[in-house]
Every structure is written in structure tokens, then in C-alpha cells.
Amino acid sequence: MLSVRGLTKSFGGFVAVSDVSFEVSEGELLGLIGPNGSGKSTTFNLIAGTLKPTAGSIRFEGEEIGGLAAHQVCHMGLARTFQIPRPFRKLGIRENVTLAAYYGRHGRVGRDEAEALAVEALETVGLPSDAATTTEGLGAAGLKKLELARALSTQPRLLLADESLGGLDVAEMDQAAEMLERIRTEKGITIVWVEHIMGVLMRVVDRVIVLDHGEKIFEGLPADAARDRRVAEVYLGTQH
Amino acid sequence: MMTIRWPLALLFAVLLLLPLGLQDYLLHMAIQILIWGFVYTGWSVMGRFGQVSLGHGAFLGVGAYTTALLWNNFGLVPWIGIPIGVAFAVLLALVIGYPCFRLKVVGHYFALVTLALSQVVLLSIVAARDITGGSLGMTPNSVGQSSWLALQFTSKMHWYFVALAVWAFGLWVWVKVDRGMGRAAMEAVSEDETAAAAVGINVTREKLRVTVISAAMTAFGGALFGQYQMYLNPETLSGIGVSLQIVFAAIAGGMYSLLGPTVGALLTIALTEGLRIGFGTTLIGAANTIYGILLILFIIFMPRGITGFFGAWTKRRAATAAATT
Structure with a gap:
């Protein structure tokens, strides 16, 4: 449904997103995680049309949407929320x-x-x-x-939810996660959920992509992500 | 909306009967208030959404001069000249607005661009003195009698009703903009362009829409004022002076309410006339100084203008009355 290929965004000399590729299939609930500054919000803004990619392509239902204005992306059936409301x-x-x-x-x-x-x-x-x-x-x-x-x-047919849980307490987090799941199952809306809090997200999503320093370091099942060495390093620091 | 309909109908009834009892001088005041009220209403169509233009004199000048020049040089009647003048103003609004809105020139920067625009139009009129009469101004060729075709009337009564109709049309446009989904869209745009775009609002288009409506109304008002005065002067119909006067009147009267800009017109005309009668020629130019001082005071103490202030005041009073009974 959504196909991101070689997506790159640099601000001057700083490369925020570097050659990131992934696919989202219809009906999926995908988690996009990474620590602060990992490039997930930039990736998200590139897809939503708030930022223009430096290189790479973003195809939504077969059509190229990379570089379209935000309102045009919205008209195509791709809606977003903001990290800070x-x-x-x-x-x-x-x-x-x-x-x-x-x-x-x-x-x-x-x-x-x-x-x-x-x-x-x-x-x-x-x-x-x-x-x-x-x-x-x-x-x-x-x-x-x-x-x-x-x-x-x-x-929308695809919902981009940006860090929906920042600033919520535990009960509210569970509630919010449950709501995203319900939206997916009841309304059939495909969801890409960007988050830096791993816990709740891991229980709900089908698949997870982990970014670090603008690069994709993991893609797969949540259970595997929890066992992945690089993901652990990114989140917990290197163990010696 | 029943609440505003009755007082408005009453106001119109009074305005229709008003000229019967007025001498020419007061009629002259009333005509000016209506024409400028229309122009100020036009400004507030975009100003109320935080699109502060300090250059509406540009549109005023384009409308007035186009109409008069077409009449004097090509014999085109104002019925054709005014639409062409309005079209030029719209074109100018698009040429300035589109790049500004695309490149996100907002707030103070946008205000500065418009400020420059008004001065460019003023200087152009002055520079083209061979055809515009430069800073001495120009006079549309008179037909010497009342003529609907030439839009020239010897009687003030005629002009009063023309001005009243145009002013009422201005209010209608304001209400149309106010009731449409476009108003909510512009409120959203004025608050947060990024969030507005994210919910599918074409920010550039919505901004251009109100800018074009505003420019068209202003050009129309300028053309009408030129026809009424039968004299066009670049200082009164373009440039910074009149542009700031428009801003002052709309803000002081209250740009968030239907009749606010008209109240502003009442205030500016009364002020100008009061100074002229009270001090004669000794205080020429004092009006602009007083506008400046008043503008500062209004922005600090009554940012929603006179109508906004009294609107809130009557609401408060009603609330206290309801609480005590």
C-alpha cells in the first residue's frame, strides 16, 4: 500500500534520514520506533508532505507522493496526527x-x-x-x-500516528493503544504508528521498524526486535 | 442569526430615510462614511484572519486611476472601467499574494511587502505624470449633468443611494465569507498553517481567496470615491497614508464584527472633519499623527475595536443581570 524506497533527507550537511526503505501492506499496523533524533519524525513528515525528500521515492497505492504538498497528500487518503497536538x-x-x-x-x-x-x-x-x-x-x-x-x-486509508502516547499516563497509554488497534480492525484503516516508547507499542503492532541515526537497523516482528542486539544497544546502550 | 437581523433591518430603514432630512454637507459626510465603510469592510475580509495588509492603498489607486484614465482617454464608461480596474487590482493581488503565500511570507514580513506595494503604486502614479497628472492629481472629464451612464451625479441624493447600495453589498460579502466553511479554514490557517495543510486545506488558495475578495472590494471603493469626488490625488488614493488610515479605521471600529469597519469610517471621517473645522489649515496633517496615536491606544486597550469592546461589555452586563436575578 505504501512503499518507501531509498528515502533520504538532509538539512545542509546533516543527514536526518539516510536511504530508508520499507513497505506497508494494506490492513497492517506497523510500528516505527527509534530513540530521539533517530529520524522517525522526519521520515513521517516526508511521507505526510510536510517536508520534501532530498532523494528516494514514496509511493502510495502505486502513485508517487514524494514532494507533494501536505494538503495533496491528505486528499489522496493519507492522514496524520502531530506529535505535539x-x-x-x-x-x-x-x-x-x-x-x-x-x-x-x-x-x-x-x-x-x-x-x-x-x-x-x-x-x-x-x-x-x-x-x-x-x-x-x-x-x-x-x-x-x-x-x-x-x-x-x-x-483516510492510511493513518500516520505520530508519537501518540507522549505525555500520557499508563492507563491512558493502554487506552490509546487499544483505540489504534480498534480503528485498524473496525474501520480497516492501515496504520503507521511512530513512537519512542516501546512497551505498549510492541504489544499491539504486527511488525516493527527501528531507526537509529537516520538508518533502518531492524525490521520484523516485535518479539524478534526485543531479542535483537542492535535494537537493545540503541535503547539500552552498549553492554561490555 | 435572528439576533442580528432585526437591528440590521432597522438600521437599513433609518439609512433609507436619512437623506430626506439631511443638508448637503451632512449628506456628503454620510456618502463618505458609506464608501469608506465599504473599503474598510473589504480590508477586514482579510485583516480579520491575521492577514494584515498595510498596502491597500495600492488597490484603491489602481481601481480609481484605471477607471478615470479609461474614461478620459478612451471614453470607456465606468460601467466597463470599474470592472477593468477591479480586474487589475485582482491581478496585482495575485502577483503579490501568490509568491508570498507559497514562500510562507507571513506576519510582519507580509505586512512589509504590502507596505512597499502601496508606495510602488503611489510612485508609479506620480512618475507617469503625463497621463495621470502626477502629484497634482487629475479630474475625470465631466459630462456636466447627472448621468447614470457616466456615473456622474449633480445631486448628492443620487450618490447617497449609490453609496448605500455598494456599502450594503460590502456587508453581504462580509457575511458570505463569515458563514462559509472558508471562514473556519482561514481561522485555522491564521493559527497554524502546517496543521491546516495536514487536514487538507490548500493554504495558499484559501489565503489568495480572501486577498482577492479584499483587493477587489477596495479597488471598487477607490473607483467609486474617484467618481464621487471627481478628483483623484495619488496621496489620497494610494501610498502609505491612506493605507494606514484603512488599517486604523478597521482596527478601531472592530474588524471582527460586521459593522465594525463602518464604525471605523464614522470615526475617521468625524475626526478628519472635526480637525478641519476646529483648526482649519493650521493643523494640516495632524489627522495622521492622531491616527497613529489612537492606533497604538486601540491595539493596547481595545484590540477588538469599538464594536468588539461594546459587544463584550453588553454580554458581561447581560451575564451579571442574569446572575443577580
Whole structure:
């Protein structure tokens, strides 16, 4: 479904992502992990169109999307969330999501339909769907849910979830992981989940890719990742 | 929306009957308030979304001069001249807006670009003095009588109703923009362009949309003002002075509400006239100084303008009244 080949991004002399390749198949829940500065967020921003790749190709359902603008990527059916939630504070919760439903579908839905999609997305993530509630009362978990609802309302076939769990407590983390799993199974949306907290992610994902210093150092089952020497080194430091 | 409909209908009724009781001088004031109210409303269509243009004088000048030059040199009536002037202003808005929005020139930098733009138009008008009359200004050829075709009227009453219709049209455009999904999109864009793009909003397109609407309205207002005054001066229809006056009026009146810019027009016209009557020619240019000082005060103490301030005040009062009963 998504095919990344030789993806490279350099900022001046610094190479943030170096020759990374991987495939995501339809219906998969893929984890993309790595410590801070490993290039996972950059990879993610390259796919979402927020950054333009220096080299390499990104194909989504057979079409090249590398270098497209963010809104075009969204129109193709690829939605994203942000690591640090970026709600539109001037708009209410439902208006935030309605906006995404309306523009995310690129004029293919009317205003009423967008509103209905927004209510549905808000119910999926468990946020109030009335028109009056503002974003003011939302805590870290609520804002992350809003990010998710906004992404879902654009009716994506592939969801890029960026570090969904940062800033959450253990119960909230479990809840969030469960929600991603549910979105995958109930809505049939393929998910790439970027995260630096390994624990919860490893229980849920089908497959995991580990990045370090902009390079892919592991790809495979979560159980194998836990036994992999290089992954352990990256996360725990070198043992002598 | 029933809440704003009644007062608005009442306002229109009063405005329709108003000229019956007014002398020519007050009618002249009213016409200016309506035309400038229309221009300020046009500015706020983009200004309210944080797209602060300090160069709307450019559009004003393009609209007014195109219309007058086509009339004087080619005999093209304003009915054709104004649309062409508006089209030029739209083109100018696109030429300036597109690269700015694509290259993410935002905030202060965008304001500076527009500031330069207004001055470029002013200098161009002055430089082309052979056809524009330069800094001495120009006068559209008069037909000597009231003529709908030439859009020239000897009676102020005619002008009043023309200005009223155009002003009402401006309010209609403002409401259209306010009620559409485009408003929410622009609110989002003004807050966070990256997040807006991520939910599928074409940021450049949405910004261009409000910029073009705003430029078109301003050019239209400029052309109309030129027709009304029958005299065009580069200083009053382009350049930094008038551009800042537009900004001041829209902010002071309140750019987030429908009638705010019109209240701003009332304020600027009253101020200019008050100074002229009170101090005659001894204080020429004082208006701009006072605008500057007032602008600072407004931005600090009443950032939502007069209408925004009183809107909040009546709401607070209603809340306290409800709490005490």
C-alpha cells in the first residue's frame, strides 16, 4: 500500500534520514520506533508532505507522493496526527473536526455531511460531539484524541500516528493503544504508528521498524526486535 | 442569526430615510462614511484572519486611476472601467499574494511587502505624470449633468443611494465569507498553517481567496470615491497614508464584527472633519499623527475595536443581570 524506497533527507550537511526503505501492506499496523533524533519524525513528515525528500521515492497505492504538498497528500487518503497536538484554538472541538472532514475530502462532501463525519469521528475517539464545547478544557489525552478525530474524519486509508502516547499516563497509554488497534480492525484503516516508547507499542503492532541515526537497523516482528542486539544497544546502550 | 437581523433591518430603514432630512454637507459626510465603510469592510475580509495588509492603498489607486484614465482617454464608461480596474487590482493581488503565500511570507514580513506595494503604486502614479497628472492629481472629464451612464451625479441624493447600495453589498460579502466553511479554514490557517495543510486545506488558495475578495472590494471603493469626488490625488488614493488610515479605521471600529469597519469610517471621517473645522489649515496633517496615536491606544486597550469592546461589555452586563436575578 505504501512503499518507501531509498528515502533520504538532509538539512545542509546533516543527514536526518539516510536511504530508508520499507513497505506497508494494506490492513497492517506497523510500528516505527527509534530513540530521539533517530529520524522517525522526519521520515513521517516526508511521507505526510510536510517536508520534501532530498532523494528516494514514496509511493502510495502505486502513485508517487514524494514532494507533494501536505494538503495533496491528505486528499489522496493519507492522514496524520502531530506529535505535539496542534488544535485550532479559535474553533470549537466539533468545528475542528468538521473542517478536517470538509477539506480533507477535497470538496467531495457537503457541509452537513462533513458535520456528520465529524460527529462520527468524535464518537470513535470518545470526545463530546456537541457544537458548543471548546478545546479549552482538553488535557493532554483529550488533545491527542482530537488529533486522532481530526485525522480520522478526513476518511483516510492510511493513518500516520505520530508519537501518540507522549505525555500520557499508563492507563491512558493502554487506552490509546487499544483505540489504534480498534480503528485498524473496525474501520480497516492501515496504520503507521511512530513512537519512542516501546512497551505498549510492541504489544499491539504486527511488525516493527527501528531507526537509529537516520538508518533502518531492524525490521520484523516485535518479539524478534526485543531479542535483537542492535535494537537493545540503541535503547539500552552498549553492554561490555 | 435572528439576533442580528432585526437591528440590521432597522438600521437599513433609518439609512433609507436619512437623506430626506439631511443638508448637503451632512449628506456628503454620510456618502463618505458609506464608501469608506465599504473599503474598510473589504480590508477586514482579510485583516480579520491575521492577514494584515498595510498596502491597500495600492488597490484603491489602481481601481480609481484605471477607471478615470479609461474614461478620459478612451471614453470607456465606468460601467466597463470599474470592472477593468477591479480586474487589475485582482491581478496585482495575485502577483503579490501568490509568491508570498507559497514562500510562507507571513506576519510582519507580509505586512512589509504590502507596505512597499502601496508606495510602488503611489510612485508609479506620480512618475507617469503625463497621463495621470502626477502629484497634482487629475479630474475625470465631466459630462456636466447627472448621468447614470457616466456615473456622474449633480445631486448628492443620487450618490447617497449609490453609496448605500455598494456599502450594503460590502456587508453581504462580509457575511458570505463569515458563514462559509472558508471562514473556519482561514481561522485555522491564521493559527497554524502546517496543521491546516495536514487536514487538507490548500493554504495558499484559501489565503489568495480572501486577498482577492479584499483587493477587489477596495479597488471598487477607490473607483467609486474617484467618481464621487471627481478628483483623484495619488496621496489620497494610494501610498502609505491612506493605507494606514484603512488599517486604523478597521482596527478601531472592530474588524471582527460586521459593522465594525463602518464604525471605523464614522470615526475617521468625524475626526478628519472635526480637525478641519476646529483648526482649519493650521493643523494640516495632524489627522495622521492622531491616527497613529489612537492606533497604538486601540491595539493596547481595545484590540477588538469599538464594536468588539461594546459587544463584550453588553454580554458581561447581560451575564451579571442574569446572575443577580
